[in-house]
Amino acid sequence: MKIEKIEIYGYGKWTQKSFSNFQEMQVFLGQNEAGKSTLASFIHTMFFGFPSRRKKDTNTYEPKKGERYGGRLTLSGTRYGKVTIERIKNRDRDRATLTHENGSQEVVENLSRYLLGVDRSTYDDLYTFQIDRLLNLRDVKKEELNRYLLGVGTSGSELLLNVADSYQKDALKSFKPSGRRPELNQKLIQAEELWAKLQVAKQKNDNYQTFLLQAAKIKEKLEMNQDSLTHLEEENRSLSEAIRLNDYYQEWLQLNKIIEAVDTSFLPADAAKRWERLQTQMSDDFKKMSALNAYLQEEKKHYASFEHLEWYQTHQPEWQSLKNEVNKVSNLFTKEYALTNQLHQEEADLVAYKRQHGLGDEISILDADQEAEIKQLLEEEEHLQADINLVSQGIAQSDAELETLEKRIKEVEGNQENGKNRPQETKKIRKQPILWGLALLALLVAFMYPDLRIYTIAVAVFMIVLSVLPVKEKTPTEAYIAQETLASRLRDLKEDEEAAQERLLHYLNDQERLEMEQSQVRQSQKSWLEAAHYPSDFSLRRILEENPAAHLDRLERKLTQTVTQLEETELAIVDWYTRTAFIRKHFQLEYLDSKAFFERFADLYGRLEIEGTKAKNSAEKISDLKAEQQEIQKQLDANHEKRNELLENAHVSNEAEFYQLIQAKEDQVKQKQRRDFLAEQLEGKEALLARYPDKKRAINKLETNKEKLLALQTKRTQMQEEEVSLRHEILVLEEGGTYSSLLQEYAILETELREMIIDWGKKMVAAEWLENTLRHGKENRLPMILEDMNDYFSRLTQAAYKQIIFQKSGLKIRHQDNTVYEPFELSQGTIEQLYIAMRFAFIKNTADIANLPILIDDGFVNFDQERKNTVYQLLNELSETVQVFFFTFDQRIREKFSEDEISMLN
Numbered sequence: 001m002k003i004e005k006i007e008i009y010g011y012g013k014w015t016q017k018s019f020s021n022f023q024e025m026q027v028f029l030g031q032n033e034a035g036k037s038t039l040a041s042f043i044h045t046m047f048f049g050f051p052s053r054r055k056k057d058t059n060t061y062e063p064k065k066g067e068r069y070g071g072r073l074t075l076s077g078t079r080y081g082k083v084t085i086e087r088i089k090n091r092d093r094d095r096a097t098l099t100h101e102n103g104s105q106e107v108v109e110n111l112s113r114y115l116l117g118v119d120r121s122t123y124d125d126l127y128t129f130q131i132d133r134l135l136n137l138r139d140v141k142k143e144e145l146n147r148y149l150l151g152v153g154t155s156g157s158e159l160l161l162n163v164a165d166s167y168q169k170d171a172l173k174s175f176k177p178s179g180r181r182p183e184l185n186q187k188l189i190q191a192e193e194l195w196a197k198l199q200v201a202k203q204k205n206d207n208y209q210t211f212l213l214q215a216a217k218i219k220e221k222l223e224m225n226q227d228s229l230t231h232l233e234e235e236n237r238s239l240s241e242a243i244r245l246n247d248y249y250q251e252w253l254q255l256n257k258i259i260e261a262v263d264t265s266f267l268p269a270d271a272a273k274r275w276e277r278l279q280t281q282m283s284d285d286f287k288k289m290s291a292l293n294a295y296l297q298e299e300k301k302h303y304a305s306f307e308h309l310e311w312y313q314t315h316q317p318e319w320q321s322l323k324n325e326v327n328k329v330s331n332l333f334t335k336e337y338a339l340t341n342q343l344h345q346e347e348a349d350l351v352a353y354k355r356q357h358g359l360g361d362e363i364s365i366l367d368a369d370q371e372a373e374i375k376q377l378l379e380e381e382e383h384l385q386a387d388i389n390l391v392s393q394g395i396a397q398s399d400a401e402l403e404t405l406e407k408r409i410k411e412v413e414g415n416q417e418n419g420k421n422r423p424q425e426t427k428k429i430r431k432q433p434i435l436w437g438l439a440l441l442a443l444l445v446a447f448m449y450p451d452l453r454i455y456t457i458a459v460a461v462f463m464i465v466l467s468v469l470p471v472k473e474k475t476p477t478e479a480y481i482a483q484e485t486l487a488s489r490l491r492d493l494k495e496d497e498e499a500a501q502e503r504l505l506h507y508l509n510d511q512e513r514l515e516m517e518q519s520q521v522r523q524s525q526k527s528w529l530e531a532a533h534y535p536s537d538f539s540l541r542r543i544l545e546e547n548p549a550a551h552l553d554r555l556e557r558k559l560t561q562t563v564t565q566l567e568e569t570e571l572a573i574v575d576w577y578t579r580t581a582f583i584r585k586h587f588q589l590e591y592l593d594s595k596a597f598f599e600r601f602a603d604l605y606g607r608l609e610i611e612g613t614k615a616k617n618s619a620e621k622i623s624d625l626k627a628e629q630q631e632i633q634k635q636l637d638a639n640h641e642k643r644n645e646l647l648e649n650a651h652v653s654n655e656a657e658f659y660q661l662i663q664a665k666e667d668q669v670k671q672k673q674r675r676d677f678l679a680e681q682l683e684g685k686e687a688l689l690a691r692y693p694d695k696k697r698a699i700n701k702l703e704t705n706k707e708k709l710l711a712l713q714t715k716r717t718q719m720q721e722e723e724v725s726l727r728h729e730i731l732v733l734e735e736g737g738t739y740s741s742l743l744q745e746y747a748i749l750e751t752e753l754r755e756m757i758i759d760w761g762k763k764m765v766a767a768e769w770l771e772n773t774l775r776h777g778k779e780n781r782l783p784m785i786l787e788d789m790n791d792y793f794s795r796l797t798q799a800a801y802k803q804i805i806f807q808k809s810g811l812k813i814r815h816q817d818n819t820v821y822e823p824f825e826l827s828q829g830t831i832e833q834l835y836i837a838m839r840f841a842f843i844k845n846t847a848d849i850a851n852l853p854i855l856i857d858d859g860f861v862n863f864d865q866e867r868k869n870t871v872y873q874l875l876n877e878l879s880e881t882v883q884v885f886f887f888t889f890d891q892r893i894r895e896k897f898s899e900d901e902i903s904m905l906n
Helices: 036-048 120-126 131-139 142-154 156-174 183-202 207-261 271-304 309-314 316-324 326-357 368-398 403-420 433-448 450-468 479-498 503-531 540-546 548-579 581-586 594-649 655-682 686-691 695-733 735-796 828-845 865-878 891-895
Strands: 002-011 014-020 025-029 070-078 081-088 096-099 105-108 128-130 426-429 470-473 801-807 810-815 854-857 884-888 902-904
Touching: 002 036, 014 036, 025 891, 036 070, 036 081, 036 120, 036 854, 036 884, 120 128, 120 828, 183 735, 207 655, 207 686, 207 695, 271 594, 271 655, 309 316, 309 594, 316 326, 316 548, 316 581, 316 594, 326 548, 326 594, 368 503, 368 540, 403 479, 479 503, 503 540, 540 548, 548 581, 548 594, 581 594, 594 655, 735 801, 735 828, 735 865, 801 828, 828 865, 865 884
Parallel strands: 025 884, 025 902, 128 854, 854 884
Antiparallel strands: 002 014, 002 070, 070 081, 081 096, 096 105, 426 470, 801 810
């Protein structure tokens, strides 16, 4: 036998609740107050009746919300096929209404014959497992424990056989085929005797039969009247039922129209969850997008805070070009400084050389003609000098007499020779306090303004050098006058000596002539020097040997070259400085010269590079944020596409219509549940409702029938009065009422006899069925039960005990060390395991006789996990033969059974 479906109208916390699709092993999982015990009690109530209100501390599970108290079970595998048991409190005196597959119904007082002869106590003892029943083992006295275990566990089939024996004994007490003392035997004898007396009494009066015929006719009319009444009453009941169910029927029809009006077949079962999941994902994505937008705006503000970035990026090529030339420009400044110093030095050298030699700017380099002219003049001078020397020697020789005069002449001549050399120039250092003051002021500026330090120091050095440069000062030249004076004196001496030395006159004249020629030559040299712009102290030989114009030219060309290089360097610097105008303008540094700006350039470039790096990082963050936004946007687009796909598949155009469709589907589920519930209420009533579809007409017909019924009842009363009158005449004809009393006595006896025979037949049939059912397996069933008991008990105790021994003296247990124990010597846990093993073994091996569903309401809560696992294995094995309903709160049960075998209660 298997429970196929549970339908609860109202029972405890459950109202209008259905359970179906049960497995052979069905677990009901839920926390405390989830309704597990309520559901188990409901199944028990459907089998054996409602809990009694008279018992104290008994939960009757009456619904609190005004629903009908009761419900129904659908069973399969019974002797009568598939049946439905329905119980509703206060309907049919709480008896069960049994509905067969063919639609026929019957109200049953006791369901035992439909439950394979198992009554409430037997079901509680064998098929119900509750923690309180295991706890009751603790209350069983030790001396009664053996008997208790034997009575409940091993001889469960004996309980059924005892029932059969009890039926048979009760039947034999009532009737024996050859007996006379049983009550039914005596009643049969009494009925035969009374029948004989009644036949004799009937023949005593001729009119008796006539009255009897009349009475029979009236009785027939009364029966016809009764048939009419019964027909009307049945029709009225049908009308009342049709009127009562009409609202249900109309609601059922309306629900059909509503359900058929909206086609939700194309809407997936999880459409709402998918939509909500998409909505949640999109909401999360929108939040992320909003957060990213905020981050992006902040980062953009940060990026915009780089005030020079855009300008720098616009001019980055120029900046890079200028940056690439930094080393070159630095070298230019170094070169400029070196060239400036070199220029100053070369200018100083040029000025010094000119001052040293008294050269002017007009002198020029000797050409070939000039060089030949100088050589000629020098040769003439040399020739004249040679002649003079010869004359001087003649004079010396001739003027031996006049030593004094000669000495004086020699002295004069010596003076003449000395006069040929230009008087030495004197150098005087000009100390100019103004220049020293300016140098000191420049140094102070250098210390006050570091950016101008190089230039101010250079100025200071220049002032100091300028202040100490020597200045040549020439003394007046009297060479010519001196020479002329000496010559005059010499002539005077010679004239004075003419008298003394006439021989010397010739020499002196020659000497004078030669000296004159020499003087002319020298005058020519001087004229040439003057024409060539040489100082008067220069000689042609010196010019020829030293060539100061060439040296001066070299100095000037070197100076010119240095000036050119300096100008080129300065032009390059100016070019670079000019190309930096956009920078100086942007940073408002136009006041800085090239050197000062160059010193600031690296710092500016570094600042811009740092700003550029920060900006780049910021730009990368912005790019990453935008990329992340794009990814989220892709997800949003994908989810939006999925939403559109859901809308398209649902044949709706917007979200509101989609929600309406989902709501319609959800409503449709409830409507279908309501329709199915109404269909169950209307099941078997289709013909009745089709016959009376209009409630108003049915009410009118019911009123009409009530009038007809009233008329029939009135006519029946009249016929009953006529029957009473005839019965009176029959009684008058009966002598002393003998026939009447006999007839009455016989009728009473007939009724009693019929009831006794029915009761005897029931007992005989039940006893025979139970005995025949049990007898075919009784001979070989006990060994299998014992085998399974030992196996189950060994597994539950983890092989600590290996055998259960049944003896005339009682039940004993053999330990694995062969020690034998009485049940009361075992621990409480071991007794519970023994009890479970015996119950399971009996249920398994009697499943072919009575395979009722097993109800287990957390019966193993005190077992440790290992023993629980063993019990779960046994339940799986047991479910192969009987249906098992296991109610528990243990969430670890999920690890032991599949999802199909678990029903969640909440």
